[in-house]
Amino acid sequence: MKSRLVAMSYSLVGVLLVCGVWALLSSVVAPDLPSPLKTWEESRLYILSPWEKRGEMDQGILRMAAYSLVRVAKGFLLAIMIGAPLGFLLGSSPVFHRMFDPTIQVLRPISPLAWLPLGLILFRQSEPAALFTIALCSMWPTVINTASGVRSIPQDYLNVARVLRLSRWKKFTNVWLPATLPYLFTGFRLSLGIAWLVIVAAEMLTGTPGVGGFLWQEYNSLIYSHILLCILTIGIVGFVLDRLMGMAEARLRSV
Amino acid sequence: MYTRPLEISSLSKVFETPAGRFTAIKDFNARIAPDEFVALLGHSGCGKSTVLAIVAGLQEATLGGVIIDGTEISGPGLDRALVFQSPSLLPWMSALDNVLLAVRQSHPKLPLSAQRDLAVRYLNLVGAGEYMRQMPAELSQGTQQRVAIARAFSQEPRFLLLDEPFGMLDSMTRADLQDLLLRLWRQSPKTVLLVTHDVDEALYLCDRIILMTDGPEARVGMDLRVTLARPRSRQGLLDDPEYFRLRGVVFKYLELHSRQFRKEAA
Ligand SMILES: Nc1ncnc2c1ncn2[C@@H]1O[C@H](COP(=O)(O)OP(=O)(O)O)[C@@H](O)[C@H]1O
Ligand SMILES: [Mg+2]
Numbered sequence: 001m002k003s004r005l006v007a008m009s010y011s012l013v014g015v016l017l018v019c020g021v022w023a024l025l026s027s028v029v030a031p032d033l034p035s036p037l038k039t040w041e042e043s044r045l046y047i048l049s050p051w052e053k054r055g056e057m058d059q060g061i062l063r064m065a066a067y068s069l070v071r072v073a074k075g076f077l078l079a080i081m082i083g084a085p086l087g088f089l090l091g092s093s094p095v096f097h098r099m100f101d102p103t104i105q106v107l108r109p110i111s112p113l114a115w116l117p118l119g120l121i122l123f124r125q126s127e128p129a130a131l132f133t134i135a136l137c138s139m140w141p142t143v144i145n146t147a148s149g150v151r152s153i154p155q156d157y158l159n160v161a162r163v164l165r166l167s168r169w170k171k172f173t174n175v176w177l178p179a180t181l182p183y184l185f186t187g188f189r190l191s192l193g194i195a196w197l198v199i200v201a202a203e204m205l206t207g208t209p210g211v212g213g214f215l216w217q218e219y220n221s222l223i224y225s226h227i228l229l230c231i232l233t234i235g236i237v238g239f240v241l242d243r244l245m246g247m248a249e250a251r252l253r254s255v
Numbered sequence: 256m257y258t259r260p261l262e263i264s265s266l267s268k269v270f271e272t273p274a275g276r277f278t279a280i281k282d283f284n285a286r287i288a289p290d291e292f293v294a295l296l297g298h299s300g301c302g303k304s305t306v307l308a309i310v311a312g313l314q315e316a317t318l319g320g321v322i323i324d325g326t327e328i329s330g331p332g333l334d335r336a337l338v339f340q341s342p343s344l345l346p347w348m349s350a351l352d353n354v355l356l357a358v359r360q361s362h363p364k365l366p367l368s369a370q371r372d373l374a375v376r377y378l379n380l381v382g383a384g385e386y387m388r389q390m391p392a393e394l395s396q397g398t399q400q401r402v403a404i405a406r407a408f409s410q411e412p413r414f415l416l417l418d419e420p421f422g423m424l425d426s427m428t429r430a431d432l433q434d435l436l437l438r439l440w441r442q443s444p445k446t447v448l449l450v451t452h453d454v455d456e457a458l459y460l461c462d463r464i465i466l467m468t469d470g471p472e473a474r475v476g477m478d479l480r481v482t483l484a485r486p487r488s489r490q491g492l493l494d495d496p497e498y499f500r501l502r503g504v505v506f507k508y509l510e511l512h513s514r515q516f517r518k519e520a521a
Contacts, residue, residue, distance in 0.1 A: 156339055156341060156343040157343065157345060159313055159337070159339070159343070160343055160345065162312075162313060162330075162331045163311060163312075163313070163331045163335070163336070163337045164333070164356060164357055164360045164361075164410075165331060165332065165333055165360060166356075166360065174345065174348075174356060175345065178345070178347040179347075
């Protein structure tokens with residue numbers, strides 16, 4: 001308990017130091033950068049009534065974050081629904097691996113900014129284009145981790161499945177899936193992190209309501225403090241998401 | 256009742272390695288009668304596990320093959336149960352579920368409750384009944400291996416294939432499990448092929464010892480009948496001159512071959 005308090009006070013000192021540097025920067029080097037105090041004052045409406053809807057692009061910060069989260073959830077689900085089976089295929093079939101691994105290695109580093117225009121051409125609407133982009137960018141860690149999980153199933157377990165003549169389906173549910181689950185979750189966690197990274201780019205370009213869309217609009221309206229509000233919100237939400245996934249993962253490993 | 260032996264016929268196994276072709280087994284021949292308890296003995300690395308894996312159907316012979324009832328095997332079958340060297344229980348299932356998985360495969364027509372009863376019965380037989388709800392990681396290695404033996408017997412197989420099943424256990428636990436194996440074999444006789452490099456284990460348990468030559472190109476070097484009356488007791492064997500004669504024969508064989516092996520390697 002005591003060591004926890006100490007740790008927390010350390011983090012608090014760290015945050016205060018960063019705020020100090022921020023304040024210093026805004027007052028000395030970059031006059032266009034709003035100070036912490038100014039950011040708070042201009043943002044308090046959004047923070048103190050976080051669920052209020054005043055207009056399409058003028059809503060409480062939690063509400064904005066919720067829009068983004070729903071969009072991320074859809075894109076992420078799409079990503080893992082495609083990514084996990086693809087990973088199982090790649091991991092289980094050397095032929096499949098040889099066939100598609102090069103393509104995947106080429107597709108993997110492509111930025112969301114490159115996919116989005118393609119999505120807009122394909123779907124002619126911003127929402128499906130955003131989901132397309134999130135899914136395409138975020139599925140690779142799931143694909144790659146699942147595949148390496150399948151490849152590292154101990155030979156002993158595979159032999160048990162063969163000796164007991166398990167059917168394909170039983171082999172999958174009794175051996176492959178449980179053996180791969182920890183890898184699968186690591187993949188999910190990384191994928192979710194990327195999905196959240198991509199959301200901002202997707203919303204900025206499509207102008208849909210959400211933290212990213214709001215950020216871009218406030219940049220165009222020259223309200224810089226709101227940009228900082230959005231940045232902080234994105235960071236905190238991303239952190240919480242990662243923690244939640246981490247907790248789910250730890251729980252999984254303990255059973 | 257089965258009458259025909261299991262035949263290992265002109266078996267050869269070649270591994271393709273980065274360093275080239277490696278002939279691990281060459282022209283290995285053996286016949287094992289129904290309900291016979293046979294040890295496959297040889298120096299570490301001579302190819303015992305490879306022979307066993309081919310009989311199990313987990314590996315393919317390069318030449319020759321394994322014949323059961325006049326038919327060459329092609330892959331694993333529920334008629335051949337396997338106990339591996341390392342406890343190979345699936346770690347995400349309780350002891351009971353591990354055995355139940357085997358029972359469901361080998362007795363697919365039984366109703367679920369009867370399958371469960373059968374699994375519990377075998378867990379009790381091996382003395383692991385009280386641990387059936389626990390996960391493998393919570394069990395000692397000895398208990399894990401008991402459960403693995405229960406899994407193999409619950410399959411009610413015709414052949415039992417064991418690859419150094421007691422190699423990782425301390426000597427007390429090993430003796431317990433050897434006695435357990437003998438008891439189960441007497442209760443439900445089956446053909447047993449036991450891979451081991453423990454001479455006393457082979458003499459205590461088996462009807463016959465197949466001694467392999469050292470690899471590469473390992474084959475049968477000596478086929479030794481263990482002419483010791485059953486039931487045997489460890490204490491009784493120590494008073495039996497025949498036991499020491501057999502022991503002498505085996506050790507002499509092993510020493511000769513390890514010397515040959517060293518000469519070739521040098
Ligand atoms: N998959 C493999 N690839 C290449 N060589 C192998 C392979 N499996 C076994 N060997 C070689 O075959 C020989 C016999 O191995 P093994 O059957 O495991 O011996 P044992 O069980 O008697 O200790 C060893 O020299 C080993 O290195
Ligand atoms: Mg071996």
